[in-house]
Amino acid sequence: LWILIIFYVWWLIRWFEYIILILFWFIRYKNFQKLNIKNIFSGNVSTKQEKLLYYKYKRSKTKKEEIYHWVVIPTCYDPYEMIQDCIESIKDSDFDSKKIIITLAWEEKDKNNFNFIKDKIKKKYSGVFLYMNTTIHPCGIEWEIPWKGSNVSYAMKLTYKDILNLWLKEEQVIVSVLDSESIIQKIYFDALTLEYCLTNDDMQDKTIY
Numbered sequence: 001l002w003i004l005i006i007f008y009v010w011w012l013i014r015w016f017e018y019i020i021l022i023l024f025w026f027i028r029y030k031n032f033q034k035l036n037i038k039n040i041f042s043g044n045v046s047t048k049q050e051k052l053l054y055y056k057y058k059r060s061k062t063k064k065e066e067i068y069h070w071v072v073i074p075t076c077y078d079p080y081e082m083i084q085d086c087i088e089s090i091k092d093s094d095f096d097s098k099k100i101i102i103t104l105a106w107e108e109k110d111k112n113n114f115n116f117i118k119d120k121i122k123k124k125y126s127g128v129f130l131y132m133n134t135t136i137h138p139c140g141i142e143w144e145i146p147w148k149g150s151n152v153s154y155a156m157k158l159t160y161k162d163i164l165n166l167w168l169k170e171e172q173v174i175v176s177v178l179d180s181e182s183i184i185q186k187i188y189f190d191a192l193t194l195e196y197c198l199t200n201d202d203m204q205d206k207t208i209y
Helices: 004-035 037-042 048-059 078-089 110-124 146-166 188-198 201-206
Strands: 068-075 100-107 129-137 173-177
Touching: 037 048, 037 188, 048 188, 068 078, 068 188, 078 100, 078 110, 100 110, 100 146, 100 188, 110 129, 129 146, 146 173, 173 188
Parallel strands: 068 100, 068 173, 100 129
Antiparallel strands: none
């Protein structure tokens, strides 16, 4: 009985902790929406919060000009229109599309759909992004759990060498994994870039934002 009581009390505490964290990040999210992040990068700040973030950014070693974004989109049985909407939101963001890399990660079991969509996507967005490629994750790899994570891992291993051939350093590239139905906000990449620049150098490659 005491073990059960302790167990339920423990999860009750964790539940409250979770609610508090959700509220904290919601408030931070709303504050971010009020910021003009471009002003923070340029130094043309007006509010106290923008000034504070600008001074932190000014002291950081990493600057926006050095940063590139790599977006991995795992997909399976998703229609062309859905994938197109996701990529359109990336293209229309405030961040320079010529500094964005996109990897479309398909599954082999959806090969027919893959062959139909990949050429349309590549044709439509040719020259829009710094680099764009597609991968197809094979079925039945031994000792592998068939799920989204294995698809993403496989796609990134294949694309990693291509990114190095673009003469980019690992610390210059921020990775985002998006579902194919994702529609990002215009400030997404700018906000993520700012957070990355403000993170301590020794923690940048160990942080999930």
